[in-house]
Amino acid sequence: MDFELTEENRIFQEAIRDFAQKEIAPLVDEAEENNVFPQQLFKKMGEQGFLCPRYPIELGGGGGDKITECIMMEELNGVNAGIAASLMAQGGLCTQPIYRFGSEEQKQRFLIPAIKGEKIGAFGLTEPDAGSDAASIKTRAVRGGDDYVINGTKIFITNGPICDFVLLAAYTDPTKRGEGINLFVVEKGTPGFGVSRKLDKVGNRSIETGELVFEDCRVPAKNMIGEKEGGGFDMITDTLTSGRITYGSRCTGTAQAAYDLSVQYAKERVQFGKPIIKFQATRFKLAEMATNIDVMRSYTYRVAWMYDQGKNVRKESSMVKLFTAETLQKILSDSMQIHGGYGYMMEYPIQRYWRDGRLFTITEGTSEIQRLVICRELGL
Ligand SMILES: Cc1cc2nc3c(=O)[nH]c(=O)nc-3n(C[C@H](O)[C@H](O)[C@H](O)COP(=O)(O)OP(=O)(O)OC[C@H]3O[C@@H](n4cnc5c(N)ncnc54)[C@H](O)[C@@H]3O)c2cc1C
Structure with missing residues (x-):
């Protein structure tokens, strides 16, 4: 049993602490004041493998593990929780399903650019009437030819107002509670996908949080994560x-x-x-x-x-x-x-x-x- 961080862990901790103090701390007051995320951080951190520290180096990640990610998150949250949350969504919620279950094409188009900080991601599960009871979401994805047509509303979405893509949860089969859900990558600029409002929060003001709407939004079937309907x-x-x-x-x-x-x-x-x-x-x-x-x-x-x-x-x-x-x-x-x-x-x-x-x-x-x-x- 060994309860100490490894030498490698400690070197990483010092590097991320130094980065957080030099590159993030000076941006905090303005970001909090204006409720605007300093987007330049995505690229800057991506270039150094800090954005997604536990994905493989071949994909642009840091090649670390969960402990590495925890070391990073502790340091970033000590400086500013809002900025840390935005980066956390990028390194976890909106990339992990693509990393673990996505196709090679999805990895090339969305995962690698997200790891490098070239694309900002968001994760859309929560809806106005479905929070803790996530299986009660109403967003629907209906197959039509080579596309899915998506209708629904998502709320409280971290990075929603600034994202290049959202990993969205929708029912392909609403008769199967929970089981009939799939995840789709929906890109900014897709007709029918819009940010209806940016939300004003009590805290974590440096993250941008939004409500997203999908109205007859046609998404290519190849943007669905996983090979079959269900399992999301x-x-x-x-x-x-x-x-x-x-x-x-x-x-x-x-x-x-x-x-x-x-x-x-x-x-x-x-x-x-x-x-x-x-x-x-x-x-x-x-x-x-x-x-x-x-x-x-x-x-x-x-x-x-x-x-x-x-x-x-x-x-x-x-x-x-x-x-x-x-x-x-x-x-x-x-x-x-x-x-x-x-x-x-x-x-x-x-x-x-x-x-x-x-x-x-x-x-x-x-x-x-x-x-x-x-x-x-x-x-x-
Ligand atoms: C700043 C912020 C950022 C967020 N970012 C994202 C994001 O990026 N993507 C995303 O999809 N979601 C996001 N969320 C949504 C977040 O995950 C939900 O707010 C959370 O899951 C709770 O859902 P709710 O707010 O609808 O509360 P509700 O589910 O309405 O719960 C209200 C209260 O009822 C309690 N309750 C509910 N059901 C039960 C039960 N069965 N037993 C006992 N108590 C119960 C809850 O614990 C809570 O105290 C974000 C939320 C916030 C505030």
């Missing part, structure tokens, strides 16, 4: 299982940043004649945060390691997401408390982590849905 739900589950592990590092990075800010503030803020870090009430909060962060990080890496070994981690990936996202809420609440009134002011950075981190018990499966998955996997 399993591809989605496969992708979400991986994504939920990534959430562990997303939560850990945010928690670590909140802890660091809290320590710094507690050393500087003087009340009753001494820095507030001298009060046991503050120190105990910090001790508890540090303990929880250690557990969050260790557990995330353990499950990432299991994933890399090819083990079935459906239960553990939900456990990672549930535990880290819920624990993060307490850490953020305590961080805000340590900051007092200044923390509630927009000029102090803790408010951004507090707003951004609130999302993590909701996206890619709410905490309640993680509990349902864990119960099912435990046979309860």
Whole structure:
């Protein structure tokens, strides 16, 4: 048993930390202020193999594994959760189904350009009336000659307003609940595909999130992932299982940043004649945060390691997401408390982590849905 990062992991961690500080941190304030993602990052990161670190080098990826991706996500989230989310969607949700189940032609046309940052992807599953109950989506894809004609609406889509393609979930056979779903690549510019609105969010403001509409949108049948109709739900589950592990590092990075800010503030803020870090009430909060962060990080890496070994981690990936996202809420609440009134002011950075981190018990499966998955996997 070895609980240490390898030498290679550490070199990668230093490189991505350095990149995040030099290339991403200076862009954060403007992106958050204007709610506009700095798109130049896609190419810049793609060129260095940082965009999709766990895909093979031959495809333009970093040649790493799930642990590598977690190391990257922890570092990026420490700098800015919104920007990290946009990049995470590119490295996971909207490319993994193509990587694992796509045709050679789909890999050439969509996957490789996405890995290189030449094309921006989005993943369209959620609909206005179908969130946690993803099998209740209404989007339909009806075969007509060499095409599928798609009709439906997708909401809350990360990168939706800026994407070059969306990996879209639609029913080819609505009589088969869940089983009759397929994934399609729909390219920007396809007649009938439009962004109906960009959504205004409480946090993660540097990602662009949108509502997408598909009206008699004709998509070539060769853009369907997989060789036959049906089976798309399993591809989605496969992708979400991986994504939920990534959430562990997303939560850990945010928690670590909140802890660091809290320590710094507690050393500087003087009340009753001494820095507030001298009060046991503050120190105990910090001790508890540090303990929880250690557990969050260790557990995330353990499950990432299991994933890399090819083990079935459906239960553990939900456990990672549930535990880290819920624990993060307490850490953020305590961080805000340590900051007092200044923390509630927009000029102090803790408010951004507090707003951004609130999302993590909701996206890619709410905490309640993680509990349902864990119960099912435990046979309860
Ligand atoms: C910023 C942001 C980015 C997103 N990005 C994407 C994206 O890129 N692509 C995409 O497809 N989706 C995306 N989503 C959608 C996200 O995955 C959904 O918001 C999430 O799955 C929850 O669905 P919902 O919001 O419809 O909530 P609902 O499903 O309506 O849930 C509301 C509440 O009811 C609870 N609930 C529902 N069912 C049960 C149950 N059976 N038992 C117990 N409790 C239950 C939920 O846990 C929750 O607390 C994004 C969302 C946000 C906010």
